[in-house]
Amino acid sequence: MAVKLVFLGKLADLAGSPERDVAGPLDWDGLLSALGPQLAAQVQGDKVKLALDGVLVADKAALAAPDGSEIALLPPVSGG
Amino acid sequence: MAIHVHLVDQPFNPGALLGPFTNAHPGYGGLASFIGAVRADDDVRALELLHYEKMTRPGMAALAEEAAHRFELLGLLVMHRHGVMEPGEPIVMVAACAMHRRGAIGAVDYCMDHLKSDSWFWKREQRADGWHWIEPREEDHSDLARWSK
Numbered sequence: 001m002a003v004k005l006v007f008l009g010k011l012a013d014l015a016g017s018p019e020r021d022v023a024g025p026l027d028w029d030g031l032l033s034a035l036g037p038q039l040a041a042q043v044q045g046d047k048v049k050l051a052l053d054g055v056l057v058a059d060k061a062a063l064a065a066p067d068g069s070e071i072a073l074l075p076p077v078s079g080g
Numbered sequence: 081m082a083i084h085v086h087l088v089d090q091p092f093n094p095g096a097l098l099g100p101f102t103n104a105h106p107g108y109g110g111l112a113s114f115i116g117a118v119r120a121d122d123d124v125r126a127l128e129l130l131h132y133e134k135m136t137r138p139g140m141a142a143l144a145e146e147a148a149h150r151f152e153l154l155g156l157l158v159m160h161r162h163g164v165m166e167p168g169e170p171i172v173m174v175a176a177c178a179m180h181r182r183g184a185i186g187a188v189d190y191c192m193d194h195l196k197s198d199s200w201f202w203k204r205e206q207r208a209d210g211w212h213w214i215e216p217r218e219e220d221h222s223d224l225a226r227w228s229k
Contacts, residue, residue, distance in 0.1 A: 006132065008130065008132055008200075008202055009130060009202030009204075009213060010202070010204075010213040013213075051132075051134070051135060053134070054134030054135050054138070070134070072132055072134065072135070074132070074135075074200070075202065076215065076216045077197065077198070077199060077200060077201055077202060077216065078196075078197075078201065078202060078203045078213075078214045078215060078216045078217075078220075079129060079195055079196055079197070079199050079200075079201025079202070079203060
């Protein structure tokens with residue numbers, strides 16, 4: 001099993017693809033190392049939010065993503 | 081009270097939606113609508129809106145429920161495109177029907193402010209030199225803040 005990472009907006013450009021599977025389960029430190037330095041720096045900033053299976057993660061450092069789950073990396077929105 | 085929320089990847093015709101929406105609410109007192117389109121300015125060749133399926137639709141549905149309740153609507157229609165659009169194509173349409181004018185106008189204004197800066201969309205523009213991500217604007221956040229006073 002794995003955890004699916006979904007990169008939205010410009011983060012998909014940085015990641016080189018909109019999705020990536022990484023070994024699960026995954027906590028905050030595991031996510032940062034799986035992302036690599038450039039994306040990790042982005043996700044550590046206040047502007048990028050995380051969602052676990054479609055629900056916003058209030059405290060990113062408390063992330064606990066089980067096998068088979070999906071983590072979305074959400075940069076600031078600009079719609080409409 | 082009927083709420084219709086659509087997120088589509090094909091062009092839509094606002095005029096063709098407004099007639100049936102109006103007819104579906106006999107006895108209404110006021111109806112307001114807004115259509116946002118891809119502006120034909122600068123050197124923008126195309127606009128792309130990306131969304132996140134797990135959150136964008138549920139977020140739009142929750143916004144519509146909130147607006148319908150807050151403004152005591154009889155009906156609300158929210159139509160939003162995603163994908164690649166060219167100048168002149170409609171991006172978004174909101175129509176609200178109420179017993180009184182202020183509710184209808186307020187609901188459209190409220191929905192548009194929240195769709196622009198509090199919904200899960202990411203926008204980029206294609207210009208002569210390639211694609212550029214659009215960052216949120218300060219005005220979008222001050223527009224949004226009006227509703228929490």
